[in-house]
Amino acid sequence: MSTPANAIQVADTVLKRLAEAGIADAGIQPKPDVTIGPLDREADGPRLNWYLYRITPHPGFRAMEHPRTGTVTSLGRPPLALTLHYLLSVYPAALTSAGDQELVAHVTLAAAMRRLHESAIVGAGSPFLPASSDLVEPLRITLQSLDLEALTKVWTAAAQPLRLSVGYEISLVVVEQQARHVPGAPVGSARTLVGTLGARLLGAAPTRIGADTPTVVRVLGGSAETAFQLAAEVDDPAGAPAGGWPMTVLSQDVDGVRMRLPRDDLAPGVRRLDAVSMMEGLPAGRDSIGLTVVPTVLSLDRPPTAGSPVVLTTAHCAADTEVFLDGRAVAPDSVSATSVTVTVPAATAPGGHAFTLRSRRVAGPAFAFEVAP
Numbered sequence: 001m002s003t004p005a006n007a008i009q010v011a012d013t014v015l016k017r018l019a020e021a022g023i024a025d026a027g028i029q030p031k032p033d034v035t036i037g038p039l040d041r042e043a044d045g046p047r048l049n050w051y052l053y054r055i056t057p058h059p060g061f062r063a064m065e066h067p068r069t070g071t072v073t074s075l076g077r078p079p080l081a082l083t084l085h086y087l088l089s090v091y092p093a094a095l096t097s098a099g100d101q102e103l104v105a106h107v108t109l110a111a112a113m114r115r116l117h118e119s120a121i122v123g124a125g126s127p128f129l130p131a132s133s134d135l136v137e138p139l140r141i142t143l144q145s146l147d148l149e150a151l152t153k154v155w156t157a158a159a160q161p162l163r164l165s166v167g168y169e170i171s172l173v174v175v176e177q178q179a180r181h182v183p184g185a186p187v188g189s190a191r192t193l194v195g196t197l198g199a200r201l202l203g204a205a206p207t208r209i210g211a212d213t214p215t216v217v218r219v220l221g222g223s224a225e226t227a228f229q230l231a232a233e234v235d236d237p238a239g240a241p242a243g244g245w246p247m248t249v250l251s252q253d254v255d256g257v258r259m260r261l262p263r264d265d266l267a268p269g270v271r272r273l274d275a276v277s278m279m280e281g282l283p284a285g286r287d288s289i290g291l292t293v294v295p296t297v298l299s300l301d302r303p304p305t306a307g308s309p310v311v312l313t314t315a316h317c318a319a320d321t322e323v324f325l326d327g328r329a330v331a332p333d334s335v336s337a338t339s340v341t342v343t344v345p346a347a348t349a350p351g352g353h354a355f356t357l358r359s360r361r362v363a364g365p366a367f368a369f370e371v372a373p
């Protein structure tokens with residue numbers, strides 16, 4: 001039902017009017033009251049009470065458009081469709097002269113159930129509907145089979161003694177959304193682009209690269225509009241483009257595209273290289289291969305001497321960078337992405353040696369140098 005604020009109240013009213021009509025048809029005197037409220041409400045005289053004890057989503061409108069408006073509304077916003085679960089309980093009258101208390105209660109309950117059975121579908125124009133209600137589809141009232149355990153749980157939760165009760169289910173109750181769909185601007189001009197599947201990456205040599213080591217990527221079906229991007233990592237410097245770091249293309253020939261890393265401070269490790277094919281400014285295809293970015297020593301600030309610190313100009317070093325001198329670990333004094341300070345052990349003999357870096361479990365190439373006598 002399409003009234004957003006009182007959808008459940010309309011269902012309450014329909015059930016109350018149907019029960020009252022059943023009692024009137026049976027001519028029961030004195031006429032029992034029909035109320036809507038909690039189970040712990042006490043009243044004098046015979047009475048029927050509707051208690052809404054459970055609300056569940058109705059599966060009929062999930063992931064679909066509104067049955068009236070269809071695709072006029074925005075996609076993915078189905079109406080809030082509900083199923084209401086009621087407990088109809090009967091409260092007996094005072095004791096009769098014959099000591100009978102339940103006779104009127106049983107007659108009252110049977111009269112109401114008969115009317116509910118006869119009017120199980122309440123559609124538009126029904127006298128039991130409030131005048132302002134507007135149904136999406138007819139309300140269906142179904143008698144539920146509630147066992148003694150289910151009834152006992154409801155009455156125990158209300159801290160009241162068990163009374164004769166029956167369960168009813170009413171659906172489909174629709175709570176309309178307040179938000180309305182605002183259509184976007186119409187399509188100015190339609191374009192159809194027909195092209196190839198895009199560039200395909202067949203491999204790279206070498207696959208382990210650093211700041212001073214370019215690689216040649218073999219490409220099938222590439223064009224001047226093909227963009228080569230290195231996927232960003234968490235430890236990269238801030239400011240990474242949305243699609244990744246653009247690789248620096250050095251040359252291109254029949255053997256492939258020769259390229260290098262765009263920055264020396266990119267994090268080491270296995271990275272994804274994407275080839276994004278563009279057509280009239282729109283992405284038309286993507287292919288990927290893996291490259292390993294390795295920590296690299298580029299130069300030294302001075303000729304090393306035994307027992308003295310030396311600053312290594314580096315690339316692609318993470319915080320966990322390890323330094324090795326001729327294969328033996330040497331604790332670094334300080335580490336940054338592009339610089340490592342280390343003290344050459346005092347026992348290092350004059351002559352040729354090599355520094356090697358390892359970062360994030362990736363080892364780089366050896367850097368040869370001479371220790372002065």
